[in-house]
Amino acid sequence: xxxxxxxxxxxxxxxxxxxxxxxxxxxxxxxxxxxxxxxxxxxxxxxxxxxxxxxxxxxxxxxxxxxxxxxxxxxxxxxxxxxxxxxxxxxxxxxxxxxxxxxxxxxxxxxxxxxxxxxxxxxxxxxxxxxxxxxxxxxxxxxxxxxxxxxxxxxxxxxxxxxxxxxxxxxxxxxxxxxxxxxxxxxxxxxxxxxxxxxxxxxxxxxxxxxxxxxxxxxxxxxxxxxxxxxxxxxxxxxxxxxxxxxxxxxxxxxxxxxxxxxxxxxxxxxxxxxxxxxxxxxxxxxxxxxxxxxxxxxxxxxxxxxxxxxxxxxxxxxxxxxxxxxxxxxxxxxxxxxxxxxxxxxxxxxxxxxxxxxxxxxxxxxxxxxxxxxxxxxxxxxxxxxxxxxxxxxxxxxxxxxx
Amino acid sequence: xxxxxxxxxxxxxxxxxxxxxxxxxxxxxxxxxxxxxxxxxxxxxxxxxxxxxxxxxxxxxxxxxxxxxxxxxxxxxxxxxxxxxxxxxxxxxxxxxxxxxxxxxxxxxxxxxxxxxxxxxxxxxxxxxxxxxxxxxxxxxxxxxxxxxxxxxxxxxxxxxxxxxxxxxxxxxxxxxxxxxxxxxxxxxxxxxxxxxxxxxxxxxxxxxxxxxxxxxxxxxxxxxxxxxxxxxxxxxxxxxxxxxxxxxxxxxxxxxxxxxxxxxxxxxxxxxx
Numbered sequence: 001x002x003x004x005x006x007x008x009x010x011x012x013x014x015x016x017x018x019x020x021x022x023x024x025x026x027x028x029x030x031x032x033x034x035x036x037x038x039x040x041x042x043x044x045x046x047x048x049x050x051x052x053x054x055x056x057x058x059x060x061x062x063x064x065x066x067x068x069x070x071x072x073x074x075x076x077x078x079x080x081x082x083x084x085x086x087x088x089x090x091x092x093x094x095x096x097x098x099x100x101x102x103x104x105x106x107x108x109x110x111x112x113x114x115x116x117x118x119x120x121x122x123x124x125x126x127x128x129x130x131x132x133x134x135x136x137x138x139x140x141x142x143x144x145x146x147x148x149x150x151x152x153x154x155x156x157x158x159x160x161x162x163x164x165x166x167x168x169x170x171x172x173x174x175x176x177x178x179x180x181x182x183x184x185x186x187x188x189x190x191x192x193x194x195x196x197x198x199x200x201x202x203x204x205x206x207x208x209x210x211x212x213x214x215x216x217x218x219x220x221x222x223x224x225x226x227x228x229x230x231x232x233x234x235x236x237x238x239x240x241x242x243x244x245x246x247x248x249x250x251x252x253x254x255x256x257x258x259x260x261x262x263x264x265x266x267x268x269x270x271x272x273x274x275x276x277x278x279x280x281x282x283x284x285x286x287x288x289x290x291x292x293x294x295x296x297x298x299x300x301x302x303x304x305x306x307x308x309x310x311x312x313x314x315x316x317x318x319x320x321x322x323x324x325x326x327x328x329x330x331x332x333x334x335x336x337x338x339x340x341x342x343x344x345x346x347x348x349x350x351x352x353x354x355x356x357x358x359x360x361x362x363x364x365x366x367x368x369x370x371x372x373x374x375x376x377x378x379x380x381x382x383x384x385x386x387x388x389x390x391x392x393x394x395x396x397x398x399x400x401x402x403x404x
Numbered sequence: 405x406x407x408x409x410x411x412x413x414x415x416x417x418x419x420x421x422x423x424x425x426x427x428x429x430x431x432x433x434x435x436x437x438x439x440x441x442x443x444x445x446x447x448x449x450x451x452x453x454x455x456x457x458x459x460x461x462x463x464x465x466x467x468x469x470x471x472x473x474x475x476x477x478x479x480x481x482x483x484x485x486x487x488x489x490x491x492x493x494x495x496x497x498x499x500x501x502x503x504x505x506x507x508x509x510x511x512x513x514x515x516x517x518x519x520x521x522x523x524x525x526x527x528x529x530x531x532x533x534x535x536x537x538x539x540x541x542x543x544x545x546x547x548x549x550x551x552x553x554x555x556x557x558x559x560x561x562x563x564x565x566x567x568x569x570x571x572x573x574x575x576x577x578x579x580x581x582x583x584x585x586x587x588x589x590x591x592x593x594x595x596x597x598x599x600x601x602x603x604x605x606x607x608x609x610x611x612x613x614x615x616x617x618x619x620x621x622x623x624x625x626x627x628x629x630x631x632x633x634x635x636x637x638x639x640x641x642x643x644x645x646x647x648x649x650x651x652x653x654x655x656x657x658x659x660x661x662x663x664x665x666x667x668x669x670x671x672x673x674x675x676x677x678x
Contacts, residue, residue, distance in 0.1 A: 074532065075571070170572070351579075362465055
């Protein structure tokens, strides 16, 4: 009997070890997967895979940057002399145009478009100022009149310092994450600025001032706030807060960073209140009573004894609140307007990282540069939250060094 | 005992083939979702034992699933892309395209906006960011705030193709996750302009009359105008299926094209094909 129990204990121990190991390995693998998918971006060509950009070989332009390509195809750059070429108006040519220039017979459509490369080469040879964006599968025959333009791969500088996020722009998508990162940080930071005073106020009230009855009513009510699905918050924000912000500040648009911050503040409140209140209630009774016995008033006790003692807990509450705010997706997606512009003030629309991932991953073809860019965004988010959690850890370790 | 086993085995096979032949999966565009859902419901009522599951996710998701064989029919709110067709051909498959309905896109503004008609060229300039004030198109002195759908939407692609002639949207356009959110935002933002499916129009927004002939004739979006082909921003909604396994997809598609199916299409707010 004793032996059996011992074996059973061993088995349970082994199972616990295995489950711990499996979980840790799974988490590590997920992180590794995230970075592997994301880092592939810097090997991706700037134009869509399987496509290339061609010009007439009389054209001296050798290579083009992604933003130049985009502006050419949007007719914002209209002359080759802006790119160091001759003074000639750029003729933009998209693949589909070939089908209106030639009939199916001329392209030999029945035979898998066998004549398409030749026809494309003819078009390029006939127009010295042409720029053509074509699939490589039907690449024009490379003779003396056709030249491939070097477009290079996406670089780290383009990604991290780029100011334009236009992932579906053709022919060269623009992956500049700066507006997204700044948008995320701005919305989260402002949310904490709003939530912190409110949250601390409620926490102090609940732990120090409220009667037991009020506390017992208030606590579950606040925890209920944490249980509301975020899409409900988002809808509430869109229908109630957006018009409210628009009218109060007399703005053109109500979907702003500030609206997002308001919603996030409401969503971060339960976390901040619960954690901070727990920290405050953990102040030893002896310390509190000592302070009161010395003749200190309630308020003096709160801000001279209770708050310093629970400072690390309060900091942890703040950090957890930030973590909640940074990762929040659905509510922000609905109220911030999702415009990927560099944010200048709080009263402009912004696009956050989680909202971008949620909105765009559905359509990004797996393995495409858009898909990899979204994974890279995930990596950035991961690094930010990692920093936040390490800070939280460091603060709670200092627990007994401060305050007392 | 042996007999019993045989009976069980046979009935399992019979049941399996019956369900296997009848179970159909439809995946893709969210625009087509309400239509396919309703069609599936009625189809299952009409054919006992048939089972059809409909899921959304976006037009791109639908085609990818068809390629991977995780759906029988892909519903798309845009034509299959050249690259997608390439990928399918690489696998040695062929897809068949069926138009099941037409959807008209309405351009909407806030009801308080004085502007009630725009040309295609004006719309193009607005959504590419060249026109930024309503004054420039005959309205009040007010900033134009264009709203768009997210990039995963087929509507986003179609609008870009048809109205903007493939030029890119202005950097930093307001993008909303759903049509409902667009209606809500346009209803409460004075300078807003956006595009939605005809079926979504309501009193909170005003639909503009649109001209595709440099302002000679302006046509209001309505089912009649879409049917008689005077309203220009109309797109077909497609079902795609693998030609190799046509017998799996065909019964449902035939139902969708039947008079009963087309009546459902019209009820949802789309335009029937015939």
